[in-house]
Amino acid sequence: MLTIGKLAALTETSTDTLRYYEREGLIEPADRTESGYRLYDKGSERRIRFIRQAQHCGFTLTEIRDLLVLRNRDAACCGDVRKRAIEKKLQLEHKIKAMKSMSKALDRLIADCANEAQPVEDCTIIAALEQAVGQVH
Amino acid sequence: MKIELFHAPGCSRCAGARESLKAAAETAVTGLEWREINVLDEMDYAVERGVLSLPAVVIDGELVFSSLPTPQQLRAALIRRNDRRR
Numbered sequence: 001m002l003t004i005g006k007l008a009a010l011t012e013t014s015t016d017t018l019r020y021y022e023r024e025g026l027i028e029p030a031d032r033t034e035s036g037y038r039l040y041d042k043g044s045e046r047r048i049r050f051i052r053q054a055q056h057c058g059f060t061l062t063e064i065r066d067l068l069v070l071r072n073r074d075a076a077c078c079g080d081v082r083k084r085a086i087e088k089k090l091q092l093e094h095k096i097k098a099m100k101s102m103s104k105a106l107d108r109l110i111a112d113c114a115n116e117a118q119p120v121e122d123c124t125i126i127a128a129l130e131q132a133v134g135q136v137h
Numbered sequence: 138m139k140i141e142l143f144h145a146p147g148c149s150r151c152a153g154a155r156e157s158l159k160a161a162a163e164t165a166v167t168g169l170e171w172r173e174i175n176v177l178d179e180m181d182y183a184v185e186r187g188v189l190s191l192p193a194v195v196i197d198g199e200l201v202f203s204s205l206p207t208p209q210q211l212r213a214a215l216i217r218r219n220d221r222r223r
Contacts, residue, residue, distance in 0.1 A: 079145075079147045079148060079149065082145065082147065083145045083148055083191055086145045086176060086177065086191060087145075087189065087190050087191055089180070090176065090180070090183060090184065090188060090189055090190075090191075091189055093180060093181075093184045094184055094187075094189060097184055
């Protein structure tokens, strides 16, 4: 059995993160010592590595909870997990597209600002943003 | 009218429903163009169409169903669109 400190060191996380995962229902200690300290088994280490890797791929904790349920469900198949991975990729591609569009908008603003020595009240970037705010309202 | 069904490869739910959806669509409108798209082959196009979950149904370029509709739902959506066109 592992203490929370040992498990954190093994999985390169912090004890705060592990307590947070527990509050979020992602992990739970296998046992407690007589004085109430958490004790984890080897399965917890695998579970935490799974959570970390899934976070690295962009899954939210709620989605990871679902993946963990799938992982343990007999009726689930590889296709169920693959579908979620594809959907996550679609979401990431959407974000990338939106961010590229933001980056292009900034490019235009930067290019339009011809004179960086101008006083701030003549700043074309601020003027363009103010105009954009006006359009939103 | 053009219908695009975006699906993940190997999705058994999609495979089972495809034929009945296509049949329902064919009874609802004439001159139907039906396309089944594996998102892994056309990821950029799926993103362009706003597809975030699978399966998804796009009608004439507009994302109408972000999960698998029943044949009745698809038929009703097509008839509504067709009426709006007239």
